[in-house]
Amino acid sequence: MSTWGKYLAYGPDPAVVESYKYPKKYLIGGNWKCNGTKESVAKLVKTLNSAGPIPPWVEVVVGVPAIHIGDVLKTIRKDISVAAQDCSATGYGAFTGELAAPMLADFGVSWVILGHSERRTNQKESSELVATKTKAALDAGLSVMVCVGETLEEREAGKIDAVVLDDHMGALKGKFSDVEWAKIAIAYEPVWAIGTGKTASPEQAQDVHASIRGWLAANVSPAVAAATRIQYGGSMKGANAPGLLAKPDIDGGLIGGASLKAEFITGIAAAAPEPSL
Template sequence: MKKKIVIANWKMNHDFYETTSFLRNLLKIFFEKKINNKKKVIIAPSFPFLHISNQILQGSSLSLAAQNICQMENGSYTGEVSASMLRSIGIHKVILGHSERRKYFSETNDILLKKIKIALKYGFHIIFCIGETALEREKNEQFLIVKKQLEETVFHCSSLEEISYFIIAYEPIWAIGTGKTATSEEAQTMHRYIRSLFIDKYGEKVSQKMSILYGGSINDLNARNLFSQEDIDGGLVGNSSLEIEKFLKIIQS
């Protein structure tokens, strides 16, 4: 069976002390309570702390992801971080397509496709985010939107090897940071639909191996119901991953 995956997306939170303290305490608890034998836990801290985080987690079962990469390989792009830079400090996973990147930094599907290609070129595993707005759901367009997001990005990958590098994260935009959460039934319906799209494109075997996570105001109270759904393989956690006690409860869910 696939391991459940829980990813902590810290966004622009936690300074140097908070990051290092959190990770050391988390490792201590994992060791003492023997957590994580049936699940994968991935942490995505801010760029400045990826190197020290990697040193702290060295040899443990926890791994790291970057929150973004530049679509350009190198060059005069002030403030950007390249895939090769991240690889040089031992980072092999990246979150792409998060709605906050789409909204605040105008990342289109065309830009995200370029980021996918550069990430795959450097051997990154990609946590790719998709999801609809509240207005799109009100218009019953959520399935069309999710399909379009995949067709214009991930589905450009032609080889089964490339697809094996993806984790899909369904994050209804109306639920991110709002306290609203899709019901477990709503989330399962969308996850089943997403899996059906992968069946149609790449076949049953690939679809069943694909991990599809839910994101959007996951907390220690709703995680168990969400994770118990047949097609939900874990979660991409935002605010609730910033507090170690809440995050541990989600992991143990």
């Protein structure tokens, strides 16, 4: 039975209808980074809760500082999921200061952001460590947004493929089954466009997204390549979201500053075009 046939057959159940009508939703992630007091987080949740509807072809996730996860889980609208901004490569044990993936899953977190450029740079996280953390997160039942991307110097030196494909993506090669890949999204974030106000043009972003999808087809499988959501993560906001999300290989965004505003829903999530059936 075709996807559309299943949609019609299971029409009475809205959840099943939605899953068959939009099997590959845009993934709009918000990274709150190291921001927020109890008061400001409560205000932000209230803003997002009242920001209007999320299209049924869009999945929205917010990456919350660990100390605020509990409050956000209790108060955020049900159609927004919660992500942690990191997890450890290990499980429970004598690892002072670490946050194990099973803890996050037990607490009700459903996603985790791993390999963000700020951690790769400031905490000196290697691509191999990011891959190990990804496996730990998947084993705990979490979904993962794995961040990849080049610096301005690397781009200008012609090293985009060497960094993004050979190193960042290369560390993931052979580590996960197709079933596990179904819970991984790749967030392409050109480091030179994060928090700088600069944005890769839709064409520049599309070129790298297409390369990542090509890498997946060659190194995992064509089916995984087609199903994996590849997000753009460099200063996406309401003004540029429509142009970026219109590109064929851009399946969402990982948004920083704009995720702290109502435009995260009204200008970005709402800008994702409805997929053709």
